[in-house]
Amino acid sequence: MDFASLTPLEGGWSGQTFLAEAAGERHVVRIYAEPGPRGDQAHEVDAALLRLVRGLVPVADVLEVRRGDPATGMPALLVTSLLPGERGDLVLPRLDDAQLAILGREVGALAATLGAMPQLRAGPFVDGDLRIGTFGGADGLDDWVRQHEPAFAHWSDDERTGLLAVAEQAQVLLDSVGRHCLVHSDLNPKNLLVDPETLQITGLVDWEFAHAGHPFTDLGNVLRFDRQPAYVDAVLAAYGDRHDIDPTAALDLARAADLWALVDLASRHGQNPVADWAEHLLRAIANQRNHNAWLTND
Template identity: 65%
Template sequence: MDPAGTDLASLTPLAGGWSGQTFLAGVAGEQSVVRIYADPGLRGAAAHEVDAALLRLVRGLVPVAEVLEVRRADPATGMPALLVTSHLPGERGDLLLPTLDAPARAELGARLAGILADLGGMPFLRSGPFVDGDLRIGSFWPDGQDVDGLPAYVDLATPQLGWWTPDELDGLREVAVDAQALLDTVGRVCLVHSDFNPKNLLVDPQTLEVTGVLDWEFAHAGHPFTDLGNLLRFERDEDFTGAVLAAYADRRGTPPADALALARAADLWALVDLATRRSANPVAAAADVLLREVARRRDPGAVPA
């Protein structure tokens, strides 16, 4: 497929994301996915190269689309950067999961745990965001800013949580201190998808095979339990959660209770970030509600009433 010969106005937006930059295209009877980097986000001008490199890195180990073409932005014509990939079959996990019975939810949970275990086995030497197509690692904190651990990040975010009560903020600080102590017991760094949840997963509704892991725009090198925390963030169904943790324990050796505690601790980073942007989208709003309950009860596993 040649995106230069495609009428961009004829592309069909793909549902499920917030960026509105991913489209379905059909040329000569074949479907492809075109991501247009009009707003490249945190990765800047190299965003399309990083996304392509990540797909190439994990393809064959994790179900992802094949990279068909990567095209740099053309300032002369105003054409933004493009990434063209194959179109994957399957139904979005967030639409399929509520329709499954208990055994099927457990089976899907075990399959997802296997993918998480594979991601957790892809090591890096240090944590940070990917900054270019060679997947070099940069810093999360620009301008020389040094944020050493979750408690420091909470302090940094506190001014942006103006609707929280003083008691809630105190509770969040207490939880952050304990969570960081737990996270520090794991010394490895690995590839983190960082948005690993049913909305970004494609599943064959008949076989429950995971056919695609989508949207790698937040991927980075980070803590091995970050993705597990993301997957289980709002999930309290025992059939699904129990199967995820049991299968993860079989692959990685971490007892289910320990893995869940580490997952909840690791996810606090994302919850704090989302809470500061609660008006951005429904996920951020739900994260704010969840995190406030965690802070009130001083318990990372708390569930809003």
């Protein structure tokens, strides 16, 4: 395949994903030029994950996996098919309540499917065999908050105390779930492809943060910022139908699980609008001492 002409895909995907044409067909090429948390095995892990879930969730076909060549400076590559559909973050704002319910059930079913793919323990995937490594650092959500406290030095003492109290309570709730599953870990509309007519999900992309983890992590990501009632209710109904859990209990666990990502994202406030929004939300959670809190108009 000739990679002489590559066009960056809209939406970013870490600035490493491009559209290529070969023999009249279009493909997606991911270039692993920058080292990430998976090191030089990132392309192998991504390819293995796509093959693992193929037929269970809508993902691209793996066409080629090419190792990097240090001698020539050629980075590793992953070539996949191009999936149809429009990015979900572009579709979602156009929908009325009835359409939000349709898409919400699609998203909830997708999150439920991922949550039903069991893993023996939590940890990062370290190679193409999807062996599970060990997360370093924090011993629980409260410790995670303590590690990120310097980023919230401009908060009041009461706000920092409130966030730690919420984290401790949330960890107790999370510990009540005694299993692990495959976690996409970036399950938001930007990484979903949607048929704008039928509102069916045609693709789930960008698996760079996928790991073995808590079953409610993806559900929490889905519902972090997109809180239209018709959408939320439909997501929870579909998830609850699959896992036989009350929607209110599922939402409580999802919000608790999302605190891990929310703390990390909020600690990068000032770097981009999403991180700033995350910090505003986390501050509301700390002030209200409730991991289910939402932003007010004050």
